[in-house]
Amino acid sequence: MTKFSFCLLFAVALAAAAPPKINIPIEKYKLDNGLRVILSEDNTLPVVAVYVVYDVGSRAEEKGRTGFAHLFEHMMFEGSANVKKGEHMRFVQSNGGNLNGSTHPDYTNYFESLPSNKLAVGLWLESDRMRSLAITAENLANQKEAVKQERRLSFDNQPYATAIVDKWPEMVFKNWQSSHSLIGSFEDLNSATIEDVSKFFKTYYAPNNAVLTVVGDIKIADAKKLIQTYFGDIPSQPQPKHPDLTEPASVSPSSDTYKDPLAKVPGVVIGYPGPERGSDDYYALVVLDALLTGGDSSRLQLNLVKGKKSVIQYQGDLGWPFAAADDYRDPGQYATFFIYNPSFQANQIVDQYQDEIAKIQKEGISDTEIRRAVTLLLTAKLNELQTTLGRARLLAGFELLDGKPQIINSLLDRYAAVTPAQVQAVAKKYLSPDRRTTLAIQPEPAAKANPPATQGGF
Amino acid sequence: MQRFLLGFLCAVTLFAAAPVDRSQPPATPPIPDVKLPNREEFMLPNGLTVVLARDSRFPLLSVRLAFLAGSKYDPHDLPGLSDSVAALLNQGTTTRSARQIAEQAADLGGQISAGSRHDDLTVAGSCLSTNASQFLALLADVIQHASFPDEEVELQKQNRLQLLRGERAEANYLGQEALNEALFGSHPYAHIGPTEQSIAQLNKKSLETFRDTYLVPNNAFLILVGQMPSEAAMKTLLTAEFGKWQKKGLPVYNPPAFPANRKQLLLVDRPGSVQANIFSAHLAPNRTSPDYFPLALGNTVLGAGLDSRLFNDIREKRGYAYDAHSVYNPLRETAYTSAVTQVRNDVVEPAMQALNDDLAAMSSTDVTAREMTQSKNAYAGSFILRLERQSGLADQLVTVKTMNLPANYLEMFTTHIRSVEPDQVRATGKFWSPDDATVVVVGDASKIKKSIEKYGAVEIVKPPK
Numbered sequence: 001m002t003k004f005s006f007c008l009l010f011a012v013a014l015a016a017a018a019p020p021k022i023n024i025p026i027e028k029y030k031l032d033n034g035l036r037v038i039l040s041e042d043n044t045l046p047v048v049a050v051y052v053v054y055d056v057g058s059r060a061e062e063k064g065r066t067g068f069a070h071l072f073e074h075m076m077f078e079g080s081a082n083v084k085k086g087e088h089m090r091f092v093q094s095n096g097g098n099l100n101g102s103t104h105p106d107y108t109n110y111f112e113s114l115p116s117n118k119l120a121v122g123l124w125l126e127s128d129r130m131r132s133l134a135i136t137a138e139n140l141a142n143q144k145e146a147v148k149q150e151r152r153l154s155f156d157n158q159p160y161a162t163a164i165v166d167k168w169p170e171m172v173f174k175n176w177q178s179s180h181s182l183i184g185s186f187e188d189l190n191s192a193t194i195e196d197v198s199k200f201f202k203t204y205y206a207p208n209n210a211v212l213t214v215v216g217d218i219k220i221a222d223a224k225k226l227i228q229t230y231f232g233d234i235p236s237q238p239q240p241k242h243p244d245l246t247e248p249a250s251v252s253p254s255s256d257t258y259k260d261p262l263a264k265v266p267g268v269v270i271g272y273p274g275p276e277r278g279s280d281d282y283y284a285l286v287v288l289d290a291l292l293t294g295g296d297s298s299r300l301q302l303n304l305v306k307g308k309k310s311v312i313q314y315q316g317d318l319g320w321p322f323a324a325a326d327d328y329r330d331p332g333q334y335a336t337f338f339i340y341n342p343s344f345q346a347n348q349i350v351d352q353y354q355d356e357i358a359k360i361q362k363e364g365i366s367d368t369e370i371r372r373a374v375t376l377l378l379t380a381k382l383n384e385l386q387t388t389l390g391r392a393r394l395l396a397g398f399e400l401l402d403g404k405p406q407i408i409n410s411l412l413d414r415y416a417a418v419t420p421a422q423v424q425a426v427a428k429k430y431l432s433p434d435r436r437t438t439l440a441i442q443p444e445p446a447a448k449a450n451p452p453a454t455q456g457g458f
Numbered sequence: 459m460q461r462f463l464l465g466f467l468c469a470v471t472l473f474a475a476a477p478v479d480r481s482q483p484p485a486t487p488p489i490p491d492v493k494l495p496n497r498e499e500f501m502l503p504n505g506l507t508v509v510l511a512r513d514s515r516f517p518l519l520s521v522r523l524a525f526l527a528g529s530k531y532d533p534h535d536l537p538g539l540s541d542s543v544a545a546l547l548n549q550g551t552t553t554r555s556a557r558q559i560a561e562q563a564a565d566l567g568g569q570i571s572a573g574s575r576h577d578d579l580t581v582a583g584s585c586l587s588t589n590a591s592q593f594l595a596l597l598a599d600v601i602q603h604a605s606f607p608d609e610e611v612e613l614q615k616q617n618r619l620q621l622l623r624g625e626r627a628e629a630n631y632l633g634q635e636a637l638n639e640a641l642f643g644s645h646p647y648a649h650i651g652p653t654e655q656s657i658a659q660l661n662k663k664s665l666e667t668f669r670d671t672y673l674v675p676n677n678a679f680l681i682l683v684g685q686m687p688s689e690a691a692m693k694t695l696l697t698a699e700f701g702k703w704q705k706k707g708l709p710v711y712n713p714p715a716f717p718a719n720r721k722q723l724l725l726v727d728r729p730g731s732v733q734a735n736i737f738s739a740h741l742a743p744n745r746t747s748p749d750y751f752p753l754a755l756g757n758t759v760l761g762a763g764l765d766s767r768l769f770n771d772i773r774e775k776r777g778y779a780y781d782a783h784s785v786y787n788p789l790r791e792t793a794y795t796s797a798v799t800q801v802r803n804d805v806v807e808p809a810m811q812a813l814n815d816d817l818a819a820m821s822s823t824d825v826t827a828r829e830m831t832q833s834k835n836a837y838a839g840s841f842i843l844r845l846e847r848q849s850g851l852a853d854q855l856v857t858v859k860t861m862n863l864p865a866n867y868l869e870m871f872t873t874h875i876r877s878v879e880p881d882q883v884r885a886t887g888k889f890w891s892p893d894d895a896t897v898v899v900v901g902d903a904s905k906i907k908k909s910i911e912k913y914g915a916v917e918i919v920k921p922p923k
Contacts, residue, residue, distance in 0.1 A: 020517050020586075044515055046490035047843055077764075082480045086774060089764035091483055094832030096839015099764075115839045120484035128480060142777055149780040153800050157732055159627050217490075229478050261730065264627040265620050295569050296548070296560035305617075306556070312617045341620060372564045379567040379586060382516050387846045 019378050019412035024391055026405050027220055031228065033236040034208025038395050038405050039223055040215040042388065048216035050122035051111040051392035052130070053400050055211075056204035057104045058182040058322075059329075060243045067184015068192055070103040071147050072200050076110060077101065078139040081132035085139070088125055095121070098389075103182065105322055106329045107400055113389045116217035120226055126212070127230035130205060135197050144189055151183050159263035163441045164321050164337065167258050171437050172271050172333045177243045182322055206237035213396040216388035247273070247331050251435045257346070259444035265312065267441040268346045270353055271335030272431050274318050277328070278402060283414045284422040285318060285334060285430060286325050291365065291373040291423065292316075292356065293336065294380075299356055300336075308352055314338045327397045333437075334430065346440035357431045364424040377415045489835065492842045494868055495851065498689045502697060504705045505676025509855055510692055511683045513848055518567075519587040519684035520848040521594070523601060524856045526790075527579040527672035530646040530713065535659070538652025542614055542660055543668050544572035544579050549610040551603040556610055559600060566593045570600055576647050577790040578860040579672070584849070587685035591695055598699040601673060606665045619657050629728055629735045629800075632921050633900040636726050637737050640896045641794055643717040653922065674706040679859040683852040716741055716792055719894040723914035726921055727903040734806045734901035738817060739796040742889040744788040745861050751874045752882040753795070753889060757786035758833040759825045760816070760890065761797055765832070767816050772799055778809040784890075790861055795889050803901065807909040814892040814913070821887025824880040837875045 027039040058069045079085035092099040097114040110129075112122045155161040166181045173179035203209075212231065214223055251273055260267075275281035292299050293316050304311040316336030318325040323332070340349050384390040391408070398407040478484075498510040532539045548563075548570045549556040563570050568585030581601060585593040625631040635650055642648035652660075680700070686692055719740050743749040761768040761784025772782035782799040797817055801809040825833075844850040858867050899910055903918055910916055 045842065045845060046492055047846055082482075086765060086770060090832065093763040093765050094836050095489075096836045096841065096843060098840075098843065113843055115489050115842050117487045117489055118839075120486055124480065124484050142774070145777040146773065146780055149777075149802065152732055152802060153780045157629065159624070230480075262627060264623045295564055296571075297557070297564040302557055302560070306613065309613055309616065312620050339620075339624070341616065368565075372561065375567045375586070376564055379518070379584070382518055382586075383584075383847070386516055386518075386848065 019374075019416045020382065022385065022409050022412055024385070024395070024408050026395065026408075028399070028405055031207065031232055033232070033234055034206075035231050035234070036211045036399060037227055038211065038213040038399055039218065039220055040213075040391060040395060041218055041220055042215065043217050046116040046217050047113065047388055048116040048119045048122065048214065048218060049111060049113050049388035049392040050119070050126060051109065051213040051215070051389065051396050052126050053107050053109045053211050053213075053396045054205055055107060055209045055242075055400055056200075056240070057106045057108055058180070059105045059177045059245060060204070061177075061180065063176065064188055065192060065196065066180045066188040067147065067182070068188070068196065068200065069108060070183060071143060071189060071192060072197060073101050073103045073108050074143040074147055075135065075139060075197060076129055076133065078136075078143060079134040080129040081134070083125060083128050085134070088129070091121055091125060097122075104327060105178065105182065105319075107327070107397075109393070109396070111389060111392065113387070119214070119218060119223065123214075123226050123230045127234065130207060130210065130231070131234045133201055133205070135194060135201060137194055140192070140194055140197060144192065147184075147189055148186060151186070155183060157262070159260060160267050160337075160441055163258040163260055163439060164269065167256070168269055168271075168321070168335070168439055171254055171256060171439055172273070172335070173331075174248050175245055177245055178247070178331070202237055203240050207231060207234045208236040208239055211396050211399045213392045213399070215392040215395065242329075245329065245331060253434055253436050255438040255440070257440040257442055260441050261444045263441055263443040265339050266342055266346065266443060267337060267339045268349050269335055269337045269439040269441070270350055271320075271333050271437050272435045274332040274334045275426065275430060277330050277332065278407075280422060281426050281429065282318075284418050284426040287370065287373050287377065287415060287418040288360070288423045288426055289317065289325070289334065290376050291369060294373060294376045297372060300353070303356060304352055310340055310344045310349060310352055312339045312341060326394065327401065329401055346438070346442070350438050354433055354436070357427055360424060360427040361431075365420045367420065370418065370420050370423060374415050374418065378412055381411060489838055489842075492845065494845070495683075497855070499865070500693065502675065502701060504701065504703055506700055506703065507679045507859065508696060509679065509681045509859070510686065510689065511681075511851060511855065512686065513683055513851065514685050516848075517587045517685055518584055518848060519590050519593070519682060519686060520584045520852045521582070521597060522679075522681040522852050522856050523581040523597065524679045524681070524860050525579045525673055526577060526677050526860065527668070528575050528577040529649065530576050531668075531672060531711070532646065532649070533664070535656070536664055537649040537656050538618070539656070539660070539664060539668050540574040540579050541652065542618065543665055543673075544574040544581075545618070546606050546610055546614055546665060547572045547581065547604045548600055549614075550605045550607040551599050552605050553603065554599060556607070559596065562596055563593070566596070568593055570597060578856070580856060580860075584684075590686060594695060594699050598703070602703050604669060606662045608662060611660065611662055611665065615657050615660050618652060619654060622652060622654065622657065625651065626921060629731060629733075629900040632726050632728060633735045633737050633898050635922070636724055636900070636919055637739055637796065637896065637898045640722050640724055640898065641717075641739055641741060644714045645716055646713060647789065647792070670706075671709060674708070675700065675703045676705045677708055679856070681852055681855045681859070683848045683855070713791070719896070721894050721914060722896045723910065723916050724896075724898045724919050725903055725907060725910065725916050726898060726900040726919045728900050728921065729902050729904070731803075731901045733800050733802050734899050734906050735798075735800045736806075736810065736813065737796050737798050737898045738813060738892065738895045739794055739898070740889045740891070740895060742786070742793045742795045742886075744790070744793040745863060749886050750788065751878050753786055753793075753886045755830070755833045755837070755875065755878050756820060756825070756883045756886050756890070757784050757795065758836055759829045759883070760784045760820060763836070767819075768797060768799065768813070771816055772801075772809060772812055776808070776812060778802070778805045778812070782813075788861070797890065803905050806899075806901070806906045807912060810910060810913050817890045817892050817895070820890040821884060823884070825883050827880075830880055830883075834875055834878070838872045841872060
């Protein structure tokens, strides 16, 4: 017992000084057709993750085609030359695997987790739809309905969601590429044509516009052979341009109110334009966010939920709501969404939050507090790294957005290197009232809510 | 690099000579065996059962402390008490404020939280494994000396009320609330949360009484998964932290019998709903029954996942809904099945018909050989995948203990699944049958009542205020 305690203390002292060392193996190469491949071997459990990410998201959409990237994502599950409609899911789930796809502002991902004996099945499935997606009028009509129903279910019939998905981006971005709705309008979804789908597929779903990541119980040489077999002869296409995401240089504050017939409790979103991705400021803001919003000991929890008893719940992140801190391209924004006690007003919540920022701007933060925030980030990342899919997501994202999958192994060190002075500096530089956007979401009594705000627009 | 290039060229030539057949899924080896981490299990003299599972992949430790103290033990006039005890456990002890608990846990790379379900109240936490001893000391303080400070109780009441209002703004919550009442009758499984009244009545004394009655070591299972020292060292550590915790007699729990399944059709009126949330449910046998594995496979075939019958029919073929799925939710004393979909108002009538047809087919026909193989492989594979996270294993060990299952349950799981025959699945089809289903529809009664009248006598329910 004595010896054990001693060892533990020793280890704690070490842990505080240096974060746990992460050493995820990375084998990176490129096929002749431009497909970037990242392999990471880990044989501790017979599990493998196959993760494909395409360099296209809602920000690449054209005017009149809002929601198209997401509609297209649905089409990717409708079958291909050798995989009939519905079979993709069957082949994965019937082996106990998980799969999904999701559309983000800057990329669209498709993945499966499988028992490792099924690696070839995962590669066959992903390569078949990259090579030969079944683009038919019937599939398109069907998926338009599915997306519209998803919109009704997940947005139009949910409190806060319409304000967040349609209204918030319009407020924080001036450039249409970033400000339009990711889920899209019914009108735009209805007007999407087969030609749109074919063109989008050819342009953006080419191997040279994608990253394939395979993590888990593999043998590198065997995996390379399989990947060459299934993906090697998919033809490349001219490299598409990234959308121009430039925002006006000047930043001005703004605020607005959204009346929400479904909300019973008021909410408010507060956000600011964010720092350059991967910069020292960016990591400092990630730490600042952990300090403000992370866990039961965060400042917002202790001072607003507990102290002022004004806020009930909150969530926030760089990139919120559709991206997380590590998976968007610049320009980004840092937003926090509050649900608060109705005996307060939205502007009081905004002021209380801004006061919390002001304290950090004025007084800085202690060593204890920064260590706590960094420890929180470390454990959250370690938890994420436990799964092959978690590792695949990070590796693919860092390759796609930064060209450097090895960032995965330096992340913990980057968090740990942030100083209290840097946190104070980013609070001053980025989170000031003159850069702030606020959106109050107020419950609208049902009787007055006719027609619903989602149809009336804004 | 040289070697890599050679290998690469070699591979290209190989496959150029024998082009791959893409028309079929690749042949693959059989599913690999996986060995669960060994568990060490022992009981402290005060009756606390301890299970240790070593997993050294990451420097993390996951902890669960599960009590048979779920919402079914709530006093009749205080629904939601167990839930509030769980929410307030980490909000102060006789020697630590809520803030100190939160900060100390965070400093150790962790968090302590608790949640209450029908049967159990489980405290969950994790930390950097190097901090295990301090973290367990903190956990021991929280569960033995929670003090429910007045200020925290008031805050919980205030916030829980707002959350309840938020929950009741959601059609799904309203449906689940009505469904449980209709299914379970006078049994305490009937309530899924507090009421505005019970929140108003919550006080320190009721919280303390619940804690003193149910949060006792002989009613608890402590489960640790992750990096940790030897069993002997763990015993010493756990005895130091949990050994003084007093054993206590537990009150007799004598719940009323469950009602029989019977045809009911409830419409929860939610004016302004743009869609109808439909639930079709039955009481069913739980994990201790021989029907469990056939029911679990039947549920997979019917509505678990994106290749299930409900998904393929109601979403993919008919385009009525974004989501259509089924749930088989085993509890300690019983279980329930539920088929769930949310459809737009103008297709409620045909969607109910399609749902009923899919449900009736579960007892009128055998599941196909393909469905059988797929659902079995699905179980075996997902079992492996759930082991990727420490929390996945920890939660499964909680289930084994709180559901009173044999010690080798997890080891035998795949074997049991593999031995199920199609006629056994069909025999459990009655637990999906529309003939005696409890159906709850949440939607705008003025718009959809007519559409559902075809399926039975509609009882309109006003959502609780």
